[in-house]
Amino acid sequence: MFKKILIANRGEIACRVIKTAKRMGIQTVAVYSDADKGGMHVDMADEAVHIGGAAAADSYLRADRIIQACKDTGAEAVHPGFGFLSERAEFAEQLKAANIVFIGPNPHAIEAMGDKIESKKFAAKAEVNTVPGYMGIIKDSAEAVKISDEIGYPVMLKASAGGGGKGMRIAWNAKEASEGFAAASDEAKKSFGDDRVFIEKFITNPRHIEIQILGDNHGNVIHLNERECSIQRRNQKVLEEAPSPFLDAETRAKMGAQAIALAQAVDYDSAGTVEFIVDGEKNFYFLEMNTRLQVEHPVTEMITGVDLVEQMIRVAYGQKLTLSQDDIGINGWAMEARIYAEDPYRKFLPSIGRLVRCQPPKEETIGTVTIRNDTGIREGDEVSMFYDPMISKLIAHAPTRLEATDGLLDALDRFHLQGVGNNIPFLAAVCEEENYRTGNISTNYIAEHYPEGFGGSPLREEQAEMMMAAAVYAQDLLDRRARRVTGQILHKERQQTEWAVMINREPHSTLASYTDEGFEVRVQDQDKTLVLTDIRWRPGQALFHAQLNGHGFVITLKPELEGFTLRNRGTTARVTAMKPREAELYSKLPEKQGLDTAKFVICPMPGLVLDVDVTKGQEVKEGETIAIVEAMKMQNIIRAEHDGTVKAVNVKPGDAVAADDVLVEFA
Ligand code: ADP
Ligand code: ADP
Ligand code: MG
Numbered sequence: 001m002f003k004k005i006l007i008a009n010r011g012e013i014a015c016r017v018i019k020t021a022k023r024m025g026i027q028t029v030a031v032y033s034d035a036d037k038g039g040m041h042v043d044m045a046d047e048a049v050h051i052g053g054a055a056a057a058d059s060y061l062r063a064d065r066i067i068q069a070c071k072d073t074g075a076e077a078v079h080p081g082f083g084f085l086s087e088r089a090e091f092a093e094q095l096k097a098a099n100i101v102f103i104g105p106n107p108h109a110i111e112a113m114g115d116k117i118e119s120k121k122f123a124a125k126a127e128v129n130t131v132p133g134y135m136g137i138i139k140d141s142a143e144a145v146k147i148s149d150e151i152g153y154p155v156m157l158k159a160s161a162g163g164g165g166k167g168m169r170i171a172w173n174a175k176e177a178s179e180g181f182a183a184a185s186d187e188a189k190k191s192f193g194d195d196r197v198f199i200e201k202f203i204t205n206p207r208h209i210e211i212q213i214l215g216d217n218h219g220n221v222i223h224l225n226e227r228e229c230s231i232q233r234r235n236q237k238v239l240e241e242a243p244s245p246f247l248d249a250e251t252r253a254k255m256g257a258q259a260i261a262l263a264q265a266v267d268y269d270s271a272g273t274v275e276f277i278v279d280g281e282k283n284f285y286f287l288e289m290n291t292r293l294q295v296e297h298p299v300t301e302m303i304t305g306v307d308l309v310e311q312m313i314r315v316a317y318g319q320k321l322t323l324s325q326d327d328i329g330i331n332g333w334a335m336e337a338r339i340y341a342e343d344p345y346r347k348f349l350p351s352i353g354r355l356v357r358c359q360p361p362k363e364e365t366i367g368t369v370t371i372r373n374d375t376g377i378r379e380g381d382e383v384s385m386f387y388d389p390m391i392s393k394l395i396a397h398a399p400t401r402l403e404a405t406d407g408l409l410d411a412l413d414r415f416h417l418q419g420v421g422n423n424i425p426f427l428a429a430v431c432e433e434e435n436y437r438t439g440n441i442s443t444n445y446i447a448e449h450y451p452e453g454f455g456g457s458p459l460r461e462e463q464a465e466m467m468m469a470a471a472v473y474a475q476d477l478l479d480r481r482a483r484r485v486t487g488q489i490l491h492k493e494r495q496q497t498e499w500a501v502m503i504n505r506e507p508h509s510t511l512a513s514y515t516d517e518g519f520e521v522r523v524q525d526q527d528k529t530l531v532l533t534d535i536r537w538r539p540g541q542a543l544f545h546a547q548l549n550g551h552g553f554v555i556t557l558k559p560e561l562e563g564f565t566l567r568n569r570g571t572t573a574r575v576t577a578m579k580p581r582e583a584e585l586y587s588k589l590p591e592k593q594g595l596d597t598a599k600f601v602i603c604p605m606p607g608l609v610l611d612v613d614v615t616k617g618q619e620v621k622e623g624e625t626i627a628i629v630e631a632m633k634m635q636n637i638i639r640a641e642h643d644g645t646v647k648a649v650n651v652k653p654g655d656a657v658a659a660d661d662v663l664v665e666f667a
Pocket of ligand 2: 162
């Protein structure tokens with residue numbers, strides 16, 4: 001076996017690969033950029049080599065420096081992770097020339113599958129179902145319209161070099177086909193330096209279901225069943241699971257056989273994924289093949305018990321697969337949530353900054369539920385604008401889909417993050433939603449369920465009760481600490497204290513006391529009594545665990561200048577508990593005025609202004625582009641939210657802007 005390997009990646013996936021290498025007794029070498037000095041993957045590896053500047057083009061994409069690092073450290077092989085150099089056939093060739101093993105498929109397979117249109121032709125030849133469409137490159141808008149008319153609307157225009165959800169447009173009519181062609185080829189040119197576009201039928205309300213395969217270089221290929229990744233925003237996956245709630249054994253076997261056929265057609269000799277799109281009648285069509293480890297590979301590992309990274313390393317070393325198709329079963333259900341530094345309340349725009357607090361749930365098995373947390377970032381680390389904003393992948397495994405979903409929900413409740421916006425409340429909201437829970441999902445799920453974006457789940461009565469009780473308990477404890485009476489004899493503690501509680505500006509009068517039952521909060525205006533027992537919380541802790549009237553719950557509790565911000569599932573609420581006199585004075589304070597957003601266009605995230613599209617005095621209609629701001633490798637178009645006349649433009653191209661900066665003012 002290899003004695004030493006280098007991991008040409010960073011963050012979560014670099015840490016994931018190092019873990020398996022360690023278990024196999026293989027020494028590891030990390031590489032890092034200026035932005036990743038002291039990064040988690042650097043600390044985990046046995047050795048680390050600095051390879052350049054923060055921008056990926058200056059470091060993680062520098063094949064020459066990575067190869068030099070192998071030579072300097074004596075690493076015999078390179079695992080590329082995903083993204084960066086993982087799907088560059090040229091990198092695999094360069095390694096080969098330098099006598100270093102690429103832990104991935106042969107360069108020919110990468111090349112054959114790297115281009116969407118070429119791989120589609122390959123698939124058709126291997127008798128794999130492909131999406132009906134035109135298997136050629138479109139010259140211009142006129143041809144795009146002609147071919148779209150023939151295919152029949154809706155159609156999808158796709159960049160042949162595309163990836164990461166970029167360079168795709170849906171067209172429902174000739175006008176959109178013409179415009180979509182221009183937009184897709186333009187975006188493809190910018191993102192991939194390659195403007196070739198092709199057209200296929202747009203499958204409405206489909207599911208994204210993919211088959212994990214594994215091959216060696218002795219001609220063996222097996223599949224490890226499917227993953228369903230239909231929950232997507234901007235054609236990018238956020239929640240994945242294995243198996244799929246939609247497939248029956250027969251369809252699974254057919255998809256598996258086609259995936260293997262395609263892999264065999266390119267002598268596939270590593271882990272890879274064949275992506276399919278599946279319609280309501282279980283017709284499935286080849287989308288693309290990813291010739292690398294996939295972000296969502298853990299769910300497959302959880303249901304099959306196979307360590308995919310270990311298998312990749314073994315076959316790269318030349319070993320024969322010791323697993324046969326019959327060894328691969330489906331044990332239980334696994335769900336994965338991608339936790340991103342992004343603001344779910346602002347159209348999932350990326351958010352950057354320091355992770356002031358990062359307390360993930362423990363990786364452990366409680367009862368039948370196992371929690372796994374694949375991450376590459378720790379408390380105090382920075383989510384920078386240079387790389388993918390994924391913080392962690394939280395995975396729950398259990399015997400059934402619903403148990404796994406509830407396990408994931410509970411783990412999301414126990415995940416505390418502070419310092420950057422994050423999508424945990426959104427993920428929790430989806431896990432609680434009925435259609436998701438019954439597996440009634442499609443790639444349209446997010447657009448359908450959150451047409452106006454995500455505004456947080458409504459506060460349910462039992463959540464309001466949990467939050468009120470927790471806030472009163474916490475305030476009461478802080479208050480008594482402040483008065484240094486905690487050491488006083490019990491009968492004093494038994495005294496009732498009056499608390500005026502405000503939950504999301506709704507007032508309640510309460511009486512709190514310690515009784516034989518526990519900590520009791522009597523909500524006088526609602527004539528009900530909340531009893532907290534088994535409380536696990538001390539001042540300074542973010543998670544509040546307790547039982548309310550016998551039911552266990554966890555909420556995150558963040559102290560504010562006044563009161564607390566509390567979160568449970570998809571709901572966040574502000575709660576204050578004050579002495580009645582204090583509350584009375586407080587209610588007389590004028591309310592803080594927020595910015596009148598009708599009059600301002602506000603920058604939703606920190607970034608760099610690339611372009612300003614309006615000038616002073618210009619009349620702007622709703623939806624028109626105001627400016628383009630680049631953040632986290634993405635160009636974000638800031639649009640007018642309503643009609644108006646521009647009174648002032650406060651930024652120009654090249655300006656760095658912070659979140660909430662006013663870009664443009666309306667009259
Ligand atoms: P998956 O199906 O595993 O989510 P994606 O293709 O969406 O795969 O992306 C996997 C990873 O590779 C992500 O981190 C994404 O940001 C990155 N990635 C995908 N395509 C590109 C590309 N063309 N250039 C750079 N990074 C990419
Ligand atoms: P990428 O390389 O960006 O991952 P894919 O071709 O895998 O691109 O497509 C990404 C997503 O776009 C799919 O998961 C699916 O949601 C959607 N999609 C792609 N092709 C089609 C199609 N023909 N009809 C409907 N949706 C599609
Ligand atoms: Mg894809």
